[in-house]
Amino acid sequence: MPDFQTWASAHQHRFEDVLKTLLPQASLAPQRLHAAMRYSVLDGGKRVRPLLAFAAGELAGAEQQRVDIAAAAVELIHAYSLVHDDMPCMDDDVLRRGKPTCHVEYDEATALLVGDSLQSLAFQLLSEHVLSDNPAGQLQMVKLLAVASGSRGMAGGQAFDLASVGKELTLPELEFMHIHKTGALIRAAILLGAHCGNGLDAAQLAKLDHFGKCVGLAFQVVDDVLDAEADTATLGKTAGKDADNDKPTYVTLLGAAQAKKMAAELHAEAMESLSEFGARAQRLRELADFIVIRKY
Amino acid sequence: MPDFQTWASAHQHRFEDVLKTLLPQASLAPQRLHAAMRYSVLDGGKRVRPLLAFAAGELAGAEQQRVDIAAAAVELIHAYSLVHDDMPCMDDDVLRRGKPTCHVEYDEATALLVGDSLQSLAFQLLSEHVLSDNPAGQLQMVKLLAVASGSRGMAGGQAFDLASVGKELTLPELEFMHIHKTGALIRAAILLGAHCGNGLDAAQLAKLDHFGKCVGLAFQVVDDVLDAEADTATLGKTAGKDADNDKPTYVTLLGAAQAKKMAAELHAEAMESLSEFGARAQRLRELADFIVIRKY
Numbered sequence: 001m002p003d004f005q006t007w008a009s010a011h012q013h014r015f016e017d018v019l020k021t022l023l024p025q026a027s028l029a030p031q032r033l034h035a036a037m038r039y040s041v042l043d044g045g046k047r048v049r050p051l052l053a054f055a056a057g058e059l060a061g062a063e064q065q066r067v068d069i070a071a072a073a074v075e076l077i078h079a080y081s082l083v084h085d086d087m088p089c090m091d092d093d094v095l096r097r098g099k100p101t102c103h104v105e106y107d108e109a110t111a112l113l114v115g116d117s118l119q120s121l122a123f124q125l126l127s128e129h130v131l132s133d134n135p136a137g138q139l140q141m142v143k144l145l146a147v148a149s150g151s152r153g154m155a156g157g158q159a160f161d162l163a164s165v166g167k168e169l170t171l172p173e174l175e176f177m178h179i180h181k182t183g184a185l186i187r188a189a190i191l192l193g194a195h196c197g198n199g200l201d202a203a204q205l206a207k208l209d210h211f212g213k214c215v216g217l218a219f220q221v222v223d224d225v226l227d228a229e230a231d232t233a234t235l236g237k238t239a240g241k242d243a244d245n246d247k248p249t250y251v252t253l254l255g256a257a258q259a260k261k262m263a264a265e266l267h268a269e270a271m272e273s274l275s276e277f278g279a280r281a282q283r284l285r286e287l288a289d290f291i292v293i294r295k296y
Numbered sequence: 297m298p299d300f301q302t303w304a305s306a307h308q309h310r311f312e313d314v315l316k317t318l319l320p321q322a323s324l325a326p327q328r329l330h331a332a333m334r335y336s337v338l339d340g341g342k343r344v345r346p347l348l349a350f351a352a353g354e355l356a357g358a359e360q361q362r363v364d365i366a367a368a369a370v371e372l373i374h375a376y377s378l379v380h381d382d383m384p385c386m387d388d389d390v391l392r393r394g395k396p397t398c399h400v401e402y403d404e405a406t407a408l409l410v411g412d413s414l415q416s417l418a419f420q421l422l423s424e425h426v427l428s429d430n431p432a433g434q435l436q437m438v439k440l441l442a443v444a445s446g447s448r449g450m451a452g453g454q455a456f457d458l459a460s461v462g463k464e465l466t467l468p469e470l471e472f473m474h475i476h477k478t479g480a481l482i483r484a485a486i487l488l489g490a491h492c493g494n495g496l497d498a499a500q501l502a503k504l505d506h507f508g509k510c511v512g513l514a515f516q517v518v519d520d521v522l523d524a525e526a527d528t529a530t531l532g533k534t535a536g537k538d539a540d541n542d543k544p545t546y547v548t549l550l551g552a553a554q555a556k557k558m559a560a561e562l563h564a565e566a567m568e569s570l571s572e573f574g575a576r577a578q579r580l581r582e583l584a585d586f587i588v589i590r591k592y
Contacts, residue, residue: 024447033447033455084412087385089404108385109458112408113451116380119412120446123419127438135431142423142438150416151320151329155409159329162405 004286011054012047018068019075022125036106036114037121041079044097048219048291049074049186053193055283056208060197069129070141070192073122077149078185080118083111085158119149131196141195148188157181161247169248175217182223183216190284207273211284214270219291221263224249225256226294267292300582307350308343314364315371318421332402332410333417337375340393344515344587345370345482349489351579352504356493365425366437366488369418373445374481376414379407381454415445427492437491444484453477457543465544471513478519479512486580503569507580510566515587517559520545521552522590563588 002010019041026035050071057067086093086101087108094104103111126145132138147153157180164177190212194200200208228251250259270288274281298306315337322331346367353363382389382397383404390400399407422441428434443449453476460473486508490496496504524547546555566584570577 028448030447030452030455030459032459033452037447080412084408087408089383089408110455112380112383112385113447113455113458115412116376116415116445117447117451119415120442120449120451124439124442124446127435127442135435138435139423139431139438142435143420146416146420146423149412150420151326151333151409151413152324153416155413155416156326156329159326159406159409162409163326163328 001282004283004290007283007286008051008290011051015047015050015054015068015071015075016042018072022069022072023121032106033110033113033117036102036110037117039099039105040083040102040111040114041076041118044099045075045079046294047075048287049078049189051287052186052212052215052284053189055281055287056190056193057196058283059208059277059280060194060200062193062197066129066131066196067193069125069131070196071189073125073145074185074189074192076118076122076125077145077154080115080122081154081158081185083118084115087111090158090162122149133198137195141192144191144195145188148184153180153184153188154182157184164248166246167248169253171253174248174250174253178217178220179213182220183213186216186219187212204276207276208284210273211270211288214266214273215288215291218263218266218270218288221250221259221266222292222294224251225259225263227251228256263292297578300579300586303579303582304347304586307347311343311346311350311364311367311371312338314368318365318368319417328402329406329409329413332398332406333413335395335401336379336398336407336410337372337414340395341371341375342590343371344583345374345485347583348482348485348508348511348580351577351583352486352489353492354579355504355573355576356490356496358489358493362425362427362492363489365421365427366492367485369421369441370481370485370488372414372418372421373441373450376411376418377450377454377481379414380411383407386454386458418445429494433491437488440487440491441484444480449476449480449484450478453480460544462542463544465549467549470544470546470549474513474516475509478516479509482512482515483508500572503572504580506569507566507584510562510569511584511587514559514562514566514584517546517555517562518588518590520547521555521559523547524552559588 023038023041024034026038028034053067053071053074057064082096083102085091086096087103093101095101099105102114122145123142126138126142131141149155151159157177160177161181169177187209190208191205194205194208227249250262254262267288271285274284319334319337320330322334324330349363349367349370353360378392379398381387382392383399389397391397395401398410418441419438422438427437445451447455453473456473457477465473483505486504487501490501490504523545546558550558563584567581570580
């Protein structure tokens, strides 16, 4: 069995080709929109959500081709949210993954349409490929991603985030925001990967979902610590942005030391929820490690 | 059989209640986002796309409850596109359906998230309700709406539109733009309504699709004529906007008289494609009449 880095790199490389194939070619009209969609999705990011989908798919014995499509759908939703979040009316950020953000490289109207089109494409992918032997089950996968993306999921978390700028939040309020803003899509990635297989019952899916909840929160706590402590060159995006924007973070609320402790506790809880899966869950465990100990 | 106005009013009223039920309540967190979603969808518009879905559903013998969901999904996509199109980085419009546009009534960031969330909700609706006896067929309905909404459909048409400001377009180029920008969703409304029933074969669906293509183009031609000739109070949105923005329209390209002739020809072609359906297509014929002779 290859070590984690080898496994992750191989998937990341293969998945880049998957995305290149699934995104409309830039030669296809409207060319500028398609070029901007490719610019915003390709050649960037750690692909954490796809890796979680791949790991959950391995656990569930799913065909790789199916998980690739599900992972791509999740990644397109993630990429659309970054394009829209970076726009001037939201976070107004100029740098993302070490490159100019979409509205800087192209223009605001194009960035708006890129986000909109990436979201549509995500649902197109989930409906035009066979991802499950059971079409009714595949409809549930569409619903899962739609709920995770919408006003009761990721977009809703973003709205909470906007409303919280300049406010004091309690720890439960901050947690509520992040469970939606980043947690919903991370959980969806894991569940969609698992749904591409067959073997898991409802209780097992609930365990995976709890793993996703803990890992998603840990991911955000670590993000806050990195934003406070790392520099822009390492992050590939503007560091110290949250404090500058007077946004509540785990670091401003708890201090860096307590935030790190919280990440460690979430990590332990995530591991606990995988206990029944044995060796099948090794990649998920390694991903939990990766998310909590990463430096960028 | 009730006359067209009675039929349309009854559906419009019932459908308003359908939308009120399907949209998240404003008391549900995040409240401001949900209030803004309801503001942007409810109490406005002629509901042309839903009426087309209802008429196609009647033709196909579909259950009303199923067509309601399909029509709502299409209308949410339409509503999201209006919210985003009105934003300052796009058309920068302050008035829509006689009310301040979403970003004026709320703010730009909220308008962005409203559009994003309405799109997600559309796909949630198409996947969480049973709309077809055949789940694989329902997945095709999801795909149909996703393609019609995305970069090869509505959003792509919008990108063409942006790229055409200040340019001379040929008639085929203008047509290409509108077939995507407004036509794709009108065709999707008709096909989704029809797919909620069972009785139609591929050739019949193709006839309906051609009807939708003609009606969709006629709709845009009439829109251009109205924008050039009507006043703001009658339209409920800013009149003369296209000419002010130096946007190519059927009126600027053909003149008003030729544009009206073109609308009449498209109307006739639309009617021709319904010939085999007899009395079952009466509502679709009446809608074609309504679209071409409307005054606002």
